[in-house]
């Protein structure tokens with residue numbers, strides 16, 4: 304499908320031809336000319352009388368964005384506002400903690416477990432050296448950030464988390480491959496969306512910017528794991544693949560602890576209905592984590608689905624934590640691809656290893 308990209312063109316239509324005001328001027332839009340004409344026909348007003356400027360996302364890693372504008376009549380158009388659904392009560396329980404020993408200038412790191420032998424954390428975007436879309440604590444060398452800034456950010460992280468050693472990564476491809484990592488694998492970066500390691504001093508790192516980072520640990524059997532779960536991976540079965548890899552590495556389900564990190568929430572993860580239907584078809588019980596959106600759209604709770612999948616496999620519900628907020632709602636604290644209008648941004652690190 305051929306798409307025309309251009310925020311400027313959209314802004315000209317909105318601000319010039321329609322006389323409306325964008326509240327998020329850095330949004331980049333992509334649209335098809337014919338559907339745009341359809342979309343610009345008047346729809347309906349929702350929520351506090353504000354016009355809804357709606358982005359129909361096919362994926363967290365955005366390849367396409369469609370714009371639809373809805374309003375109730377041809378009366379004067381009020382301010383456009385990009386909305387989310389504040390459904391905090393429907394989010395899984397959230398456990399937030401920061402390292403109390405880090406002082407005021409520290410990088411905020413969310414942690415799931417109060418256990419110093421489990422070296423882990425969900426790092427946000429605050430406190431680093433990057434600028435622009437990478438502002439500021441991007442720790443990936445593979446998203447276009449300045450190497451010097453990334454180097455500096457790793458120095459900052461290592462000062463704050465001195466126990467962290469070399470960190471193993473995979474080249475995340477929205478698949479379900481889970482790699483077994485050992486101390487000899489350092490420096491490699493094979494394709495994959497999960498890693499497991501047994502023993503000590505092997506650290507695993509994942510990068511996300513709306514997808515769900517999942518950390519796993521069976522401390523009794525000295526196995527750790529990490530998964531990158533966006534919608535493609537979830538439908539593909541990344542959770543099942545991750546659990547299999549953990550058990551093959553020696554973990555036991557009864558001892559498994561799981562933490563999902565900051566990622567796009569039910570409030571903001573809007574997909575078109577065919578994708579929502581696919582979730583319902585291909586993931587048992589996923590329909591429970593779906594909410595109706597505007598016509599033709601729905602909201603999906605990725606963390607809710609992941610939580611159910613771990614429970615269904617036999618992981619104790621009390622051992623499954625959801626840490627941190629919606630990355631899009633809190634895009635000042637966490638990188639969010641959607642909040643950036645689909646542009647490549649920095650990504651946040653989630654890491655785990657046993658010391």
Ligand SMILES: [Zn+2]
Nearest residue numbers: 570571629632
């Ligand atoms: Zn949100």
